[in-house]
Amino acid sequence: MKSHIGDAPIRWGIVLSIMSLSLGVHSFPAQQGEKQAVAPQKKLVLDWLAQRDIVERFGKISDAIWSYAELGMQEFKSSKLLADTLEQAGFKVERGLAGMPTCFVASYGSGKPVIGILGEFDALPMISQKGRVPTQSPLVEGAPGHGCGHNAQGAAAAAAAIAVKQAIDKFGIKGTIKVFGSPAEETVISRPYMVRAGLFQDVDAVIDNHGGSSFGTSYGVEGNALYSVVFTFKGKTAHAAGSPWSARSALDAVDIMNVAVNYLREHLFYTERIHYVITEGGEAPNVVPDRASVWYYVRDSDERLADTYDRVVNCAKAGALASGTELVSMRVLTAIHQRHANKAAAELYQKNIELVGMPAWTDEEIAYAKALQKTLGARESGMPARVGSLRDPDRTFVGGGSSDVGEVTLVAPTATIRFPGQVPGAIGHHWSVTSCNFGSTAWKGLNAGAKAMAASAIDLMTVPDELNKLRVEFEAYAKDHPYKSFLPPDATPPLDLNKELMDKYRPRMEAAGYVDWKQ
């Protein structure tokens, strides 16, 4: 590891020796449940993941992806590192799938059942931060950073799948384990295209994962469905003072559309969320812009989304009509459903979360957590001590954010394992989460997440009754809710997204130093 990545040097030798103690190979701390009997296949994956060199190997992969901090659709190094790691472990890897160069599927084993693990790896703009420094201190000013933890997620998925491979080989387990390398989750782009390309067609169950400060799972309907659309207007340019009467301003069209949408808000259901940024609006005030674009997120429940979106489109048409310009394109970047997480899957994953238990944190890790919490004005509670209990769905749906995992939940029974490692009180999509997604706590957290995922995959592959519970629930739901993509048939993944930003920051981030992941 290059020393200038973080200002707070981590004493890896000490950390690792404590990790190997606290992740002890034969202890399965069912913290909140009964002592669980552990099948030999499951014991093998847990023991394999508990090895000190394995914790270190996938920790370093996570740190390397953290240092690449690549934005959605531009995750070439991150995707390659994960795909290569799986290929070298003996997986068959297909790259560049569903029209996206950074999308891959890695498979091992043969026949049914087919168990999928989702892995993400994209970063967020503007939140560069030195690893494990508890005050704001960008590694590269203005550059992207891993402020959601996707660096640890991709590494956790690969670790879990490779652990399952060890059990397939040793016990001759029938079935296939697949890692779905899923680009651009932050802009919720890849999954609707992956589903459209049929990548999940033969998959019997899916294990999703996300980093956080807790260790738990949940089920039911969560988040909003979403349309991500760029509206572009074409007008006529002229000298803005000399002959403005001969011009037709495309920026006026954008302004009028935005005003119309802002009036519309009052008359939409309370679950809607609509937000926009102007991506193109002219270059100087003295030249009337003849081209302007505005990028909208329109979010609502699955049932209301199409209606809400139609009304926003009418606002765009109104902008064009009033300004005398033309609405030349409505480019749908992505369109997704709400999440419908499978209850039987969540119940199974919860059992394995309890089996694995919360990692033990060192005094140094707790001191860092408290320092970060102090900076943020959060409760100085340190790191969490216990795993969470199974979270029931909220009684009232109030709208909110979105994840393209929603798309997968509608084509295969799916639930998300949230694994720890981030500091409680750290803020998502913020430098504080970039700070704590690097180094020892992230290593332990992703390792715990990988254990819960691998153990769940073993249950699904070796206990037909467990898989059957997920399938029965899923098939009943799917019968009443047949999947139909919100994507227009001509939509394609926006491969140009974030290219300019990465071209600008990549050389500066490389100069600041990438983490060396090689052993």
Ligand SMILES: [Zn+2]
């Ligand atoms: Zn995320």
